[in-house]
Amino acid sequence: MSRPALLLVAVAISACAGSQQSARTSELLFATPEAELARQYAPDLYARAESAWVHSGDSQGRKDEQAADDYRTESRLWLAGAVAEAERVQLDRRRAELQSEEERWAKQLARDQEASAAVARDISRHEANAIALREAERLAALTESTTMSAATLDAVLTRVRLNLALAEALGATDEQLLPLRERVDVIARKRPNSARTAEALLRDSEILIGQMRADWPEPRPGASTALVETASVTGFAADRLGSAVLIRSERFFGSNGQVSTATVRRFIGLLRAFPHGPVACQVAVPELGSRVWARRVAQLVERFGRMGDPERVSTSMVATESLGAGTVQCTFAAYREP
Structure with a gap:
């Protein structure tokens, strides 16, 4: 049974008791932890309960027992309502706190996921770059008449794509990038085994980056x-x-x-x-x-x-x-x- 219900039961019991016993019961009700919470979280209702209690004392002083009992009953009812309202306010505040906590954790989770995705992208980029560096070194030792392996071609194409992404970040236009991207697509599709074609593409992608860097007054x-x-x-x-x-x-x-x-x-x-x-x-x-x-x-x-x-x-x-x-x-x- 909830605290407001208990208070209502107390109201019914107290109505049947004597006035002296009712006064002691009311004093005990106002001294309970529930009443203290009602005073904090439902001050308006609590004030009405106190006011009714004061009126009951005044009536008791005038020997008007009926009025005193009525005011005591009213005081208990207002206090029961104040306790119920205090519980509702506490529940609403706790619900708001939980919701705020959930939102905070959701935002933190989103930030963590975004950071994890960024780290994953960095790792993938560095891994691809490392592979390109390792494999493209093989191309550097080839002569114009030497064939190259499929793995070396894939490494060079990866390196060229990274170069084009860097050139775009440095300000290269679509007009500058499109011819090189088309050459990448053609080589990736036809897969020539001559090192010369792939080497020329790699060199031209580096030159495009140089054209972007040339606008800088000095190396960054x-x-x-x-x-x-x-x-x-x-x-x-x-x-x-x-x-x-x-x-x-x-x-x-x-x-x-x-x-x-x-x-x-x-x-x-x-x-x-x-x-x-x-x-x-x-x-x-x-x-x-x-x-x-x-x-x-x-x-x-x-x-x-x-x-x-x-x-x-x-x-x-x-x-x-x-x-x-x-x-x-x-x-x-x-x-x-x-």
């Missing part, structure tokens, strides 16, 4: 990391120094001493992808007075001179035993981390 933070990564993909050893990025390759000259067209083409593509600042190249030779190596380096300089910005690259010879003869290392001075 993280550009040196991107340079190292891209150089590795295109077949160059790369090290990030404190003040620059160093690119190195032993493939600029073939076994017959001729300049490798494929390597020069990849290097020029790298220059276009990272268009800021001068690049200083050194060719390791057995001795500075070697006429053979002087002619070979002159041929390399002539090839570099065919690029759109020939003055950007300076080339010199260095006699060293730490690098194999014909090894070329180039310093990208503008790509330094703050």
Whole structure:
């Protein structure tokens, strides 16, 4: 039985008791925890119960027992109503608290799910990028006449798609992106086994990124990391120094001493992808007075001179035993981390 019902029973019992017993019962009712809650949560009804109780005392003082009993009954009824109202208010408040708690947890869950989805996207992107880097390195070692595996082709296509997404984020237009995307679709559908077609697509996607970067007054933070990564993909050893990025390759000259067209083409593509600042190249030779190596380096300089910005690259010879003869290392001075 609820507390309001108990109070109503008390009303009926008290109506049959004597006035002295009724007074004591009323005093006990106002001193209960339920009455205290009624005073807090239903003050209007509680005030009416108190007022009726005061009137009952006044009537008792005038020896008007009938009026006193009526006021006591009224007081108990108002108090019972106040207790019921207090319970309702408490239930409503608790319900509102629970609803607010549910909404808070729902929002937290949504945030957690969104964060988890973002982490999953980052993991997927990094995994795809790592696969592309690992597999595309195989392409860098291929010559124009060498076939490539299906796995290498898939890796190159993945890398190109990542490059196009980056170019779009950097501001490339649909007009710039559409031709490359169409080439991706054609190669993915026809799946040629010649490395040259896939290599050209990879290089052109890097060049598009370079066109977007060319609008920057200087390399942005993280550009040196991107340079190292891209150089590795295109077949160059790369090290990030404190003040620059160093690119190195032993493939600029073939076994017959001729300049490798494929390597020069990849290097020029790298220059276009990272268009800021001068690049200083050194060719390791057995001795500075070697006429053979002087002619070979002159041929390399002539090839570099065919690029759109020939003055950007300076080339010199260095006699060293730490690098194999014909090894070329180039310093990208503008790509330094703050």
